[in-house]
Amino acid sequence: MAREDLELTVIATLENYDQVAEFVEGELEKREVPMEAEAQIDIALDEIYTNVVKYAYGDDPGEVTVRLDFTEDYKSVKMTISDAGIPYDPLKRPDPDVSLEAEARQIGGLGIYMVKKLMDEVSYEYRGGMNILRMRKVF
Numbered sequence: 001m002a003r004e005d006l007e008l009t010v011i012a013t014l015e016n017y018d019q020v021a022e023f024v025e026g027e028l029e030k031r032e033v034p035m036e037a038e039a040q041i042d043i044a045l046d047e048i049y050t051n052v053v054k055y056a057y058g059d060d061p062g063e064v065t066v067r068l069d070f071t072e073d074y075k076s077v078k079m080t081i082s083d084a085g086i087p088y089d090p091l092k093r094p095d096p097d098v099s100l101e102a103e104a105r106q107i108g109g110l111g112i113y114m115v116k117k118l119m120d121e122v123s124y125e126y127r128g129g130m131n132i133l134r135m136r137k138v139f
Contacts, residue, residue: 024045080134
């Protein structure tokens, strides 16, 4: 099945998040992605993009690329977020114990846990000096 691929590269700063979010939301809306799926994708994008900004490059921000791969029938999208920052696989972090009271939980890890719950597939690889996180959503 043929696919439609779209890509945006920006400097990984919090100020550029709006541009990235507008790109993703605009492409989802063009394809009439259901609102619930769009909201879940937005949350995942926010979490992963923010982590790249905060942790990938230290004090000198580098680039981050967001790529959307739609299936021909627009029934699913794969969102790939890649950066050339410090190698880090967020999927290796253990899921937080959400049964504990908030005060008793360890700090961190809740965002990637939400991403794994909201998206249908999430994978990571480090290849060619790039962190590559792929998320797939079926709608």
